[in-house]
Amino acid sequence: MSFTSLGLSDFLLRTLEEQGYKRPTPIQQQAIPLVLEGRDLLAAAQTGSGKTAAFSLPILQKLNEQPIAGYRAVRALILVPTRELAAQVATAVQTYARHLPLSLKITAVYGGVKINPQMMALRGGSDIVIATPGRLLDLLDQNAVKLSSVETLVLDEADRMLDLGFADELNGVLRRLPKKRQNLLFSATFPDEVKALTKQLLDNPGQIAVESEYKVADRVQQRAIEVDRHNRTALLSDLVKQQGWQRVLVFVASKRGANNVAMKLAKRGINAQALHGDMNQSARNRALADFKAKKVQVLVVTDLIARGIDIAQLPCVVNYDLPRSPADYVHRIGRTARAGEQGQALSFIGHEDDNHFKLIEKRTEQEIAREQIPGFERSETPPAELDAPKGPVKGKRKSKKDKAREAAAKQQQLEANQQIWKKTQP
Structure with a gap:
C-alpha cells in the first residue's frame, strides 16, 4: 500500500x-x-x-x-x-x-x-x-x-x-x-x-x-550481560570504548542514579550527560539536542524519555537498571532500531535481577541468551543479603488492611473519574 x-x-x-x-x-x-x-x-x-x-x-x-x-x-x-x-x-x-x-x-x-x-x-x-x-x-x-x-x-x-x-x-x-x-x-x-x-x-x-504491547521490534539485537552491580559502570565504559558507539542511551532507575553514572563515565573520559525530571526545561532541551547532534556520546536517563522520543540512528540502548515492567522494557529498547535501522539493546543482569529478567522474557515471549564479558564476569554466588530470610519487616511491607484500603481508594478514585468523564460527554 x-x-x-x-x-x-x-x-x-x-x-x-x-x-x-x-x-x-x-x-x-x-x-x-x-x-x-x-x-x-x-x-x-x-x-x-x-x-x-x-x-x-x-x-x-x-x-x-x-x-x-x-x-x-x-x-x-x-x-x-x-x-x-x-x-x-x-x-x-x-x-x-x-x-x-x-x-x-x-x-x-x-x-x-x-x-x-x-x-x-x-x-x-x-x-x-x-x-x-x-x-x-x-x-x-x-x-x-x-x-x-x-x-x-x-x-x-x-x-x-x-x-x-x-x-x-x-x-x-x-x-x-x-x-x-x-x-x-x-x-x-x-x-x-x-x-x-x-x-x-x-x-x-x-x-x-497493531501489535502486542510486549512485541519487540525484529531489528533489535537483544543482549543480556551478567555482571555484578559494582562493576556495571566499568563494564559500560569498556563497551562504549571497545565498540566505538558514537551514541548510547543508558536507562537508570532514579534521577540520582542518572547523575552518578554520568559523573563516573565523565571521570573515565567519556562525554556523558544526565537527563531527568529535576532538570529545568532549558537544560533538558540542551542535553537532548546535544545528544541528537552527537555532541554528547552517552545520555544517561530515567524513564522520562522511554516513550515517544525519536532519536534517529541510535545504535545502542543500555538497561543499566532493569525497568519496572516488561512494557517499559519494550518502550526503552524501542528507542533503537527505528525507521528500518538496526540496533542493539543491552541489559545488565546482577544476581538480584535474575527473577525479574525472567519475567520480562516470559511476557515478551522470548529467551535471551546470557553472556559474560571477560574481565567483568559475574560472581558465582549471589551476595549474602540475597540469601537472607525474607520475613516481614515492620514499615517495609504493607499489611492486608493497608492493601485493602489502597484498593478501595483506587476504586473510589476510578469511579469519581468515570463520573467526571461522563459529565464531559453529550
Whole structure:
C-alpha cells in the first residue's frame, strides 16, 4: 500500500517523499482513512509505529480543505504527557504542513518554562495546539487560549498521561471542550483508568491494535550481560570504548542514579550527560539536542524519555537498571532500531535481577541468551543479603488492611473519574 492510496493530498505526499517515507506503517494504513472520515479512533500501537503521522496527516488535510476566515480558533488539540514529546510532535506537525497552501499556525505549550512567551505565541489564536494538560489549564485560566472551536481531540500516550497523575488536569481540559468533536485516543497499554476514559470519551470508534504491547521490534539485537552491580559502570565504559558507539542511551532507575553514572563515565573520559525530571526545561532541551547532534556520546536517563522520543540512528540502548515492567522494557529498547535501522539493546543482569529478567522474557515471549564479558564476569554466588530470610519487616511491607484500603481508594478514585468523564460527554 502507498500513501497515495490513503487519500492524502499532493501537498502532503510531497513532504512525505522529501522526508524519505516509502510506504505507510500498519497503523498509518488503518488510521488515516478513519480519521479522514471523521470517525472516533481507539488505537493500541507499539512505540515507534508511526502514530504521530497517523493522526497529524489527516488532521492537516482536513484543516487545509476547510479553512476558516478571521481569528485562528484552535481546531485541533493534541494532548501529550511530557514536554519533550510536545516539542517533538510540534516539530513533526510543522514539517508535515510545510507545503500546504493554507498557512497553519501550530503551537506547543508545556510546563517547566516561563508561561509568558507561550501566552504571546497564542496571541491571535492558533490552528493546532500541542500541550501537556497542566500547562494548558494554566493558559485557559488566564484566558490565553479558548477551546470552544476544537473539532479534533488527540490523546497521545493516554496511559502514560494518567500514570503521571494527569487525571484531574485531563478532566479539567475535557470540561472546556465542545461536546461535538472527533476524539482520537492512542495508548500502548490499557489499564482500568484508560478503559474508563475510552468508554466515556469515544463514540463508536474505529479500533486498531497493531501489535502486542510486549512485541519487540525484529531489528533489535537483544543482549543480556551478567555482571555484578559494582562493576556495571566499568563494564559500560569498556563497551562504549571497545565498540566505538558514537551514541548510547543508558536507562537508570532514579534521577540520582542518572547523575552518578554520568559523573563516573565523565571521570573515565567519556562525554556523558544526565537527563531527568529535576532538570529545568532549558537544560533538558540542551542535553537532548546535544545528544541528537552527537555532541554528547552517552545520555544517561530515567524513564522520562522511554516513550515517544525519536532519536534517529541510535545504535545502542543500555538497561543499566532493569525497568519496572516488561512494557517499559519494550518502550526503552524501542528507542533503537527505528525507521528500518538496526540496533542493539543491552541489559545488565546482577544476581538480584535474575527473577525479574525472567519475567520480562516470559511476557515478551522470548529467551535471551546470557553472556559474560571477560574481565567483568559475574560472581558465582549471589551476595549474602540475597540469601537472607525474607520475613516481614515492620514499615517495609504493607499489611492486608493497608492493601485493602489502597484498593478501595483506587476504586473510589476510578469511579469519581468515570463520573467526571461522563459529565464531559453529550
